Structure formats: structure tokens, C-alpha cells
Amino acid sequence: xxxxxxxxxxxxxxxxxxxxxxxxxxxxxxxxxxxxxxxxxxxxxxxxxxxxxxxxxxxxxxxxxxxxxxxxxxxxxxxxxxxxxxxxxxxxxxxxxxxxxxxxxxxxxxxxxxxxxxxxxxxxxxxxxxxxxxxxxxxxxxxxxxxxxxxxxxxxxxxxxxxxxxxxxxxxxxxxxxxxxxxxxxxxxxxxxxxxxxxx
Numbered sequence: 534x535x536x537x538x539x540x541x542x543x544x545x546x547x548x549x550x551x552x553x554x555x556x557x558x559x560x561x562x563x564x565x566x567x568x569x570x571x572x573x574x575x576x577x578x579x580x581x582x583x584x585x586x587x588x589x590x591x592x593x594x595x596x597x598x599x600x601x602x603x604x605x606x607x608x609x610x611x612x613x614x615x616x617x618x619x620x621x622x623x624x625x626x627x628x629x630x631x632x633x634x635x636x637x638x639x640x641x642x643x644x645x646x647x648x649x650x651x652x653x654x655x656x657x658x659x660x661x662x663x664x665x666x667x668x669x670x671x672x673x674x675x676x677x678x679x680x681x682x683x684x685x686x687x688x689x690x691x692x693x694x695x696x697x698x699x700x701x702x703x704x705x706x707x708x709x710x711x712x713x714x715x716x717x718x719x720x721x722x723x724x725x726x727x728x729x730x731x732x733x
Contacts, residue, residue, distance in 0.1 A: 539679070539720045540583035541713065544571070544666045548590045551706040558717035559587075568644050568669040570609070577673050582622050585675040585720050589713065591666045591705050592640065592683035593647065593693070595656035600691050600701045601708060603628060603635045604662045606681035611642040611668035616678065624680050624719050631715045633708070640681060644670035652689055679720040684708050 535639040539559040543549045549563040562579050564571045580586055598604055605628065608622035625637040641660040655663055667681045684705040691701065 538584070539717050540579065540586045541717075542571075542576070542580070542586060542588045542666070543590045545590065547702075547706060548709065551710045552589060552713055555710045555711075555713040556717045558721055559713065564666060564670065567665045568642065571666040572673065572732040573690060576670075580670070580673040583677060585679045586670070586677050587680040587682065587716055588667045588670050588678075589680075589682050589688050589709060589716065589721060590664065590666070590684075591702065591709070592662040593652065594662055594685035595641075595652055595660050596689070597660050598636045598685045598688070599634075600685055600688055601634070601704055602685045603633045603637060603708065603712065604639040604640060604683045604685060605637045606667065606683070607637050608639040609667045609671050609681055610639055610658075610660065613668070613672075615639075616668065616671040617682065618678065618706070621680070624682070624716065627714055627719045628682075628712055631712065632656040633712055637681050640664060640667055640683060642666065646693065648692060656689075680716055682712065682716055684712075 541559050541561045542564050544566050552561045564576050605621050605625040609616045625635045628635045638661040641655050641663045685707050686702050
């Protein structure tokens, strides 16, 4: 990693609080919820000045990944295109060795919270999870993007508006905090060259 510590982007205040102080190899930027806030000038300037970037946070599951499962994106998609992360397999393996239940595959970014039939349609595309920031941040980061890691909170069988959602969210935030040192250590490997591909 060149220049600065790893910059970790997290959308929500709760995510940022959970991640701050988890690892001295990384600093945390709270970007705000959704693609519009993620693309703000303040975030663009911070991302442009970092040596490497990871997007870490919560997500909605689209199918096989249970609540609490960790998704390492090998592709991030939205309506404007996609970004491929060819080295996602080695990060997934690193997290697996650290004891996390990990799935590797595409993550889709939308501009709103999805549920029901919309989740089913996204699952049919092969995506494992859905969020509201990763694709926008991937475009800001360019070749500086190292990783996109999400912990699933809600699933088709455990929707967001359920009494146990706060419990599932707290458990997912604790998991995010625990996995952050492994992500930062992986990203700091001096032999790990940026290897992302953007397609419009």
C-alpha cells in the first residue's frame, strides 16, 4: 500500500463507530447513506488522497447468504456499470482462515432499500447482497479500490422490518469490527497491486 493507511468507507454512523479504533492500520470515513451522498465532493477528495480504499459495512442478503454472513465482492454492479475485483478470492480465503463464514460473489448497489420481489429479481442476476454505496465509491476510488466487504443483516426469510432486526444488526456490527484488522492486514501487503476493472 502506498502513501497513507488504508481508508475504510462506511455509510452509517453506527458502522463508522463500530469500525473506528478496530485497527491502527486503517482510518475510517463516514460517507453517508446512498449513492448521492457517497459521491459528495468531501468524500471524493478524501478518496483521491488515500493510498488504498476498502468499503466495509452492512448489507441486505439476496439468497443463500444468511444473516451474519460475510460477503466479499468480486464484482460491484449498479445501473451505470460494474467494477471487477479479481483479487477478492485471496481476501475471502484470508477471512475464512480467520474464522468467518464467507461468501464471494457480486454485490449490487441501488439507490433505495429493496425488499420482496425486487430482492428476488436481483438474486436472479447472481448477486449475493445489495447495498446503497459500494458502486459509487468504487468509481471514486478507481484503481485504489482494494476490497468491498459486507455483513448481511436482513434476508428474504428475515426481512428488515422484524423485531429481531436490531439484534441481527448489532451482531453484524460486532462482526464488522472483528474482521477489520484482517482486511487491513490483507490490503497492506506490499506485493498486492491494484487490480480492478471498471465497465460502463
